[in-house]
Amino acid sequence: MASPKWLLVRPAALLMMATVWATSAAAQSHSQPRVEISANVGAQTAASKFTASDTVPSNGGETETITVDHGAKTALAFDIGAAVRIVPRLFVGVSYAAAEMKTSGAITASIPHPILFNAPRTVKGSVDGLAHQEQNVHVDVIYALPINAVDVKVMAGPTFFTLKQDFVSGLSITETYPFDTATFAGATTKRSSKSAVGFNAGVDISHSISSQTGIGALIRYSQGDVKFDGADTAQHAVKAGGLEVVAGIRLRF
Amino acid sequence: MLSATTQDAIADSNRLITRMLQASELKSVRVQDDPQIAGRQIQTLQQVYQGIPVEGGSVTLQKSGAVTVSMFGTLFNAISIDTTPAIAPIDAARIIEKAANASIAFGASPTLAIVPSPAGTFALTYKATVAYAITYYVDALTGDIVRIVDEKNYDTGLGTGTLGEPKKMATTLIDSAYRTRDTLRPAGISTYDTGGSSTALDRMLNGANATDSDLASSTTNTWTNGYVVDAHTNTGLTYDYLYRQQNWSGLDGSNRPLSDIVHSGSEARDNAFFIGPPFGPNKNGAMVYGRTSGGVPVTALDIAGHELMHGVTFFSLSSRTGSGFVPIVYTVLGPTSFVFNGTTFACATTTLGGRPFFCSNGRYVLGASHGGAINEALSDMFGTSVEFFFQPAGSGPLKADYLMGEDVTNFGPNRSLTNPAAISITHDNGTIGYPDHVTKMLNYALLVSGGTATNPTSVAFSPVAFSNGNTVFFLNSGSTDGGGVHLNSTVFSHAFYLAIEGGRNATSGLTVAGVGAANRTQIEKVFFRAITQLMPNNANLQTAAAVAIQAAVDLYGAGSPAAQAVTQAMTAVGLR
Numbered sequence: 001m002a003s004p005k006w007l008l009v010r011p012a013a014l015l016m017m018a019t020v021w022a023t024s025a026a027a028q029s030h031s032q033p034r035v036e037i038s039a040n041v042g043a044q045t046a047a048s049k050f051t052a053s054d055t056v057p058s059n060g061g062e063t064e065t066i067t068v069d070h071g072a073k074t075a076l077a078f079d080i081g082a083a084v085r086i087v088p089r090l091f092v093g094v095s096y097a098a099a100e101m102k103t104s105g106a107i108t109a110s111i112p113h114p115i116l117f118n119a120p121r122t123v124k125g126s127v128d129g130l131a132h133q134e135q136n137v138h139v140d141v142i143y144a145l146p147i148n149a150v151d152v153k154v155m156a157g158p159t160f161f162t163l164k165q166d167f168v169s170g171l172s173i174t175e176t177y178p179f180d181t182a183t184f185a186g187a188t189t190k191r192s193s194k195s196a197v198g199f200n201a202g203v204d205i206s207h208s209i210s211s212q213t214g215i216g217a218l219i220r221y222s223q224g225d226v227k228f229d230g231a232d233t234a235q236h237a238v239k240a241g242g243l244e245v246v247a248g249i250r251l252r253f
Numbered sequence: 254m255l256s257a258t259t260q261d262a263i264a265d266s267n268r269l270i271t272r273m274l275q276a277s278e279l280k281s282v283r284v285q286d287d288p289q290i291a292g293r294q295i296q297t298l299q300q301v302y303q304g305i306p307v308e309g310g311s312v313t314l315q316k317s318g319a320v321t322v323s324m325f326g327t328l329f330n331a332i333s334i335d336t337t338p339a340i341a342p343i344d345a346a347r348i349i350e351k352a353a354n355a356s357i358a359f360g361a362s363p364t365l366a367i368v369p370s371p372a373g374t375f376a377l378t379y380k381a382t383v384a385y386a387i388t389y390y391v392d393a394l395t396g397d398i399v400r401i402v403d404e405k406n407y408d409t410g411l412g413t414g415t416l417g418e419p420k421k422m423a424t425t426l427i428d429s430a431y432r433t434r435d436t437l438r439p440a441g442i443s444t445y446d447t448g449g450s451s452t453a454l455d456r457m458l459n460g461a462n463a464t465d466s467d468l469a470s471s472t473t474n475t476w477t478n479g480y481v482v483d484a485h486t487n488t489g490l491t492y493d494y495l496y497r498q499q500n501w502s503g504l505d506g507s508n509r510p511l512s513d514i515v516h517s518g519s520e521a522r523d524n525a526f527f528i529g530p531p532f533g534p535n536k537n538g539a540m541v542y543g544r545t546s547g548g549v550p551v552t553a554l555d556i557a558g559h560e561l562m563h564g565v566t567f568f569s570l571s572s573r574t575g576s577g578f579v580p581i582v583y584t585v586l587g588p589t590s591f592v593f594n595g596t597t598f599a600c601a602t603t604t605l606g607g608r609p610f611f612c613s614n615g616r617y618v619l620g621a622s623h624g625g626a627i628n629e630a631l632s633d634m635f636g637t638s639v640e641f642f643f644q645p646a647g648s649g650p651l652k653a654d655y656l657m658g659e660d661v662t663n664f665g666p667n668r669s670l671t672n673p674a675a676i677s678i679t680h681d682n683g684t685i686g687y688p689d690h691v692t693k694m695l696n697y698a699l700l701v702s703g704g705t706a707t708n709p710t711s712v713a714f715s716p717v718a719f720s721n722g723n724t725v726f727f728l729n730s731g732s733t734d735g736g737g738v739h740l741n742s743t744v745f746s747h748a749f750y751l752a753i754e755g756g757r758n759a760t761s762g763l764t765v766a767g768v769g770a771a772n773r774t775q776i777e778k779v780f781f782r783a784i785t786q787l788m789p790n791n792a793n794l795q796t797a798a799a800v801a802i803q804a805a806v807d808l809y810g811a812g813s814p815a816a817q818a819v820t821q822a823m824t825a826v827g828l829r
Contacts, residue, residue: 058409059409060409060410060411060419060420060421061411112409114409114421114423114437115409115423115489115493117419117421170383177437177438177439177496178493178496178497179437188357
């Protein structure tokens with residue numbers, strides 16, 4: 001019988017393998033397994049777009065404001081997990097999910113005039129490839145509903161989000177005397193990492209293909225508010241999680 | 254330093270370059286066709302040491318086919334350092350990002366570079382540019398930051414002016430200190446501080462090369478020395494006015510570098526002045542700003558505008574006529590005698606300092622420097638114009654008005670364009686008002702400094718002047734004001750005011766329909782065209798008036814409100 005030490009697979013290995021999700025092993029109304037391990041791959045859509053705005057000291061005591069509207073994308077997602085039955089039909093599961101998105105950001109900045117007070121220039125531009133990397137741990141209570149040939153499990157519980165997010169940290173602009181206008185030339189980014197606790201809820205539907213293996217699909221929605229420190233006293237609130245649709249294998253013991 | 258333009262020098266340098274290329278101490282980093290001369294190429298060679306670029310070590314070759322036409326650059330010799338870094342690039346990145354409180358631009362990793370020091374040693378460094386275009390060099394052995402270079406070449410600091418007002422300071426980070434070098438304005442503005450040293454002032458005025466260390470400096474880019482702040486920023490604002498309103502770039506219209514000198518020594522006490530080339534730092538001329546006897550900087554915005562406009566006058570006249578205003582003395586005949594302390598002094602028998610007065614048929618020959626008065630008037634006109642461009646109209650500190658120097662505490666106003674007579678001229682027996690009409694000009698009795706009393710070969714102004722039938726003595730001070738260059742300027746500058754605002758000349762009683770404050774730009778353009786395009790260098794006030802009228806006709810038409818206003822104004826002050 002396999003040991004839960006399988007859960008110690010490192011994230012790098014996960015990228016090759018896929019996510020695993022532990023589900024109830026009450027397949028086809030037969031005896032429920034003690035442990036179920038799942039590995040899934042699929043897609044995750046970011047929980048939402050967000051806006052990050054920073055105000056930083058700039059020319060001659062004035063402040064520069066950089067506002068970036070971060071987009072949301074659907075990205076490849078991996079999920080690996082294990083569940084242990086504690087009473088009939090009721091499991092406790094832990095899963096590790098990872099997704100990385102490269103989004104774009106629409107930048108609007110207000111750049112103070114280098115010579116004159118109260119004469120800011122508005123600069124607009126965009127930046128691509130802003131990383132949004134999630135590594136999430138879902139802890140769930142799972143209830144198994146064996147229905148005919150499939151196992152249906154509903155789950156809910158807290159999620160521990162670890163999010164790495166790129167933010168625009170500075171702008172390059174093109175400007176010439178008399179500096180009444182400025183144009184966007186580029187942006188520099190800074191990657192920040194932060195953790196937060198949120199929730200998740202989902203449904204797993206699986207079908208056994210042998211006594212110890214099966215295939216299944218998982219739909220889960222998770223969300224957490226991750227707050228990053230901005231360049232000033234403001235914080236950037238980023239929603240982690242989103243809708244995850246994955247499918248993969250099930251190992252039951 | 255490598256500079257070769259002769260065949261012998263090129264041959265010598267070529268041998269060096271060939272040897273270095275063979276030793277992989279130079280590598281070609283760019284070859285480009287000469288955009289201006291067909292058939293030529295410009296090649297740049299970068300010096301490297303064990304494959305690592307040497308900062309500042311490069312040579313630019315101009316080639317015509319296989320023939321090298323010229324080569325310029327700097328190559329370092331005797332480099333001998335260990336090129337094995339003790340810290341990793343990622344550690345250098347952390348050091349840089351911590352020091353800069355910013356991320357390295359575009360995610361680039363720090364790269365190795367060899368940095369020469371002024372002492373002739375070399376350091377192995379990592380370099381990386383962080384956001385906002387500042388490059389940091391970290392010693393690759395010790396982790397110390399050894400150099401910071403602002404790639405933007407400018408910084409905008411925050412200054413506090415003499416009256417406590419905030420001002421943006423365009424400065425440059427040089428050797429870890431912010432210095433008063435404005436590279437925002439295309440001409441560049443350098444504000445030098447003598448620290449009150451007469452020796453330093455002499456050195457700069459006499460055309461010596463001023464150095465970065467002569468610039469005022471601050472470690473924080475927050476400037477509290479109102480003296481420096483006002484001189485530096487007000488010169489910048491005047492540059493801006495000229496560019497925006499007159500389409501004119503700096504002193505000469507072609508962005509000749511601008512230099513300010515703040516000097517609190519006695520040489521500039523109660524004064525500010527412009528000095529043209531070949532004087533001034535690097536022989537470019539300079540605006541020199543002193544302090545009042547009470548220690549107040551003479552650096553107000555209208556004063557900076559006034560001084561920089563002297564430069565515009567000088568350079569525009571010089572470029573067209575070969576010189577600034579020439580010192581022609583325009584003469585009139587005065588009385589046969591004057592009375593001083595109850596004694597009558599007849600021209601034919603009176604001397605001063607052992608020199609006779611210039612007489613014609615027994616009458617004092619009087620003179621004034623019209624060119625100087627025009628020059629000062631134009632500077633006052635544009636000193637006030639700069640105020641109106643940047644300050645709200647009104648009275649009191651930091652308000653735009655037609656007074657000169659009013660923001661210098663316990664010093665101004667020095668002159669009024671609105672009502673010249675409201676400002677008093679102090680003389681030995683009391684005061685008179687500045688003239689608002691040509692009949693009230695001060696004409697100075699001329700002393701013979703060469704030749705005879707009736708046929709002098711050279712004359713000088715005496716401190717005895719006549720104004721509107723009154724004798725005015727400046728014997729106590731000995732002042733002649735260069736023939737009344739300041740004192741008589743208000744005749745012409747008052748016409749400028751009347752042409753804008755309209756009103757009645759107090760002496761002639763004539764009324765002028767000005768173009769109105771909303772159209773002041775028209776009159777400013779008229780007088781700017783007059784001096785920069787049309788004015789001869791030997792003009793008297795009457796000629797200057799005619800030039801101004803012509804400029805108005807040129808710009809706005811003969812029957813235009815501007816042309817009418819200028820014509821009426823010149824008539825009102827008696828110049829036509």
